[in-house]
Amino acid sequence: MTDRNRTIVVGVDGSAASVTAVSWAARLASSRRLGLDIVHGLQIAALGYGEGMAGIDVLIDAVRQEGDRVVAVSRKVATSIDEDLVVTTETLTGTPAPLLIERSRRARMVVVGATGSGGFAGMLLGTTPATLVSHAHSPVAVIRGRHGAAHVPESGPVVVGLDGSPASEAANAAAFEEASARGVPLVAVHAWTDVTYEDFYGTVRLIPQWESMADDEERLLAQRLAGWQEKYPDVEIRRVLRRDRPRLALLEAAEKAQLVVVGSRGRGGFAGMLLGSTGQALVQHAGCPVLVVRPEAPAAD
Numbered sequence: 667m668t669d670r671n672r673t674i675v676v677g678v679d680g681s682a683a684s685v686t687a688v689s690w691a692a693r694l695a696s697s698r699r700l701g702l703d704i705v706h707g708l709q710i711a712a713l714g715y716g717e718g719m720a721g722i723d724v725l726i727d728a729v730r731q732e733g734d735r736v737v738a739v740s741r742k743v744a745t746s747i748d749e750d751l752v753v754t755t756e757t758l759t760g761t762p763a764p765l766l767i768e769r770s771r772r773a774r775m776v777v778v779g780a781t782g783s784g785g786f787a788g789m790l791l792g793t794t795p796a797t798l799v800s801h802a803h804s805p806v807a808v809i810r811g812r813h814g815a816a817h818v819p820e821s822g823p824v825v826v827g828l829d830g831s832p833a834s835e836a837a838n839a840a841a842f843e844e845a846s847a848r849g850v851p852l853v854a855v856h857a858w859t860d861v862t863y864e865d866f867y868g869t870v871r872l873i874p875q876w877e878s879m880a881d882d883e884e885r886l887l888a889q890r891l892a893g894w895q896e897k898y899p900d901v902e903i904r905r906v907l908r909r910d911r912p913r914l915a916l917l918e919a920a921e922k923a924q925l926v927v928v929g930s931r932g933r934g935g936f937a938g939m940l941l942g943s944t945g946q947a948l949v950q951h952a953g954c955p956v957l958v959v960r961p962e963a964p965a966a967d
Contacts, residue, residue, distance in 0.1 A: 671804075673701040673754075675773040677766050680736035683779030686818055687809040688743045690955065691777040696748035698847065704740045704755045705769055707762040708733045733757045763797040770802040775957075780810040780949070799945065799958040800930055805840055812921070812953045819954050823851040823904070825923040827916045827944060828890050829858075832961040833929025838890060840959045841927040842898045851902040853923065856887040857915035858908075883907060913947035920952040930960040 676691040678684045688704065695702040708729055737755045744753050758765055770776045778798070799806045811817035826841035828834050838854075845852035884907055891903060908915040920926045928945050948956045 671772050671774045673703050673773055674775050674777060675703045675705055675766065675769045675804075676740075676777040677762060678704055678706050678736055678740045679762075679779075680732070680739070681779060681781070683781045683809070684736075684740070685743055685779075686811070687777050687779040688740045689747060690807070690809045690818060691775075692744040692747040692751060692753075694775075694777075695744075696751050700774060701752040701754065702744055703769065703773070704737055704744065704753065705765065706733050706737050706740075706755075706757050707765050708757060708759045709761060730757070763801075766798055767801050767803070770804040770806070773804045775805050775807055776802055777807045777809065780808055799949065800960070802960070805957055805959045808949050808956045808958070810949075810952050810955055819924045821850075822922050822924040822954070823853045824848065825853045825855060825916065825919045825926040827912055827926070827928045828854055828856050828887060829912065829929075831929060833959070835890070835929075836961045837927045837929040837957075837959045838894060840957060842894045842901055844925055844927065844957070845901045846898045848924070849900075850924065851904055853904045853906060853919055854887065854891055855906045855908070855912075855915050855919050856883060856890075857906075857910045857912040858883055913944040916944065916948060917951060917953075920948065920954050920956075923954050925955050925957060926952055927957045927959060930958055 674691050674695045676688055678688060692702055694700070734757060737757050741753055741755055744751055766776050766778070776798070799808070809818060812819055824841055824845040826837055828838055841852055841854075887905060887907060891905070895901075895903060906915070906919065916926060916928065926948060928948055930945060945956075945958055949958070
């Protein structure tokens with residue numbers, strides 16, 4: 667992961683999942699000696715159209731006061747983990763996703779809860795996850811737990827899903843960095859499934875030579891890991907090859923992991939689907955935090 671900034675940004679909305687996200691982000695910032703920026707979005711644009719009307723100004727003031735309370739509680743949570751942690755706070759007016767995307771331009775990572783009361787964490791339901799994880803300029807961590815948001819695992823390996831795509835390569839780099847920093851093994855999962863061909867008359871399933879395909883996929887995985895093994899000799903690597911849907915293999919591996927890392931869109935994804943189906947499944951259902959990584963954008967001339 668490129669050392670683009672010394673700050674982790676965490677979006678908060680006052681929900682239990684938001685508090686969990688702050689705790690996770692604060693521990694990470696403390697262990698990496700990074701700063702923590704707590705950001706809360708005040709969604710009062712619609713109320714603004716009635717500004718000056720009876721009762722509207724009072725409601726806007728109440729929303730602002732609640733925002734200040736949410737940020738103050740979040741700061742207290744963060745400093746309870748490390749009183750020396752450098753914490754900044756922002757209470758901004760605007761829709762959560764665009765605010766966090768803008769902050770991601772100069773962030774090491776953006777962190778949000780998996781569920782919430784309708785602010786940053788709550789937006790990660792339905793189709794909105796693609797907005798942040800697909801368009802953020804930094805990796806995005808969605809904090810999930812084994813049996814609810816409060817039960818976030820702190821032990822187990824780091825899991826990475828690899829398929830040879832540029833997004834997968836970026837995920838590979840981030841996963842090795844995370845495994846090394848945490849002092850845990852890295853489980854490299856490479857899964858593939860059978861191929862279908864659709865024509866006018868329906869779907870035809872192609873039956874390739876599975877033994878030959880397995881050999882090819884094993885060589886692909888070895889190639890993707892080779893250089894990283896040399897760069898991170900301290901990381902124990904466990905290889906998992908599965909003839910299965912990637913999302914199922916990764917969801918299973920996530921049940922024993924403390925973090926799963928995946929690219930924003932993998933090999934075989936459609937150009938318009940900036941968050942692939944595997945990433946969507948993990949963000950919605952994984953039993954541990956999910957780190958979604960996009961490839962580095964090419965430098966401008």
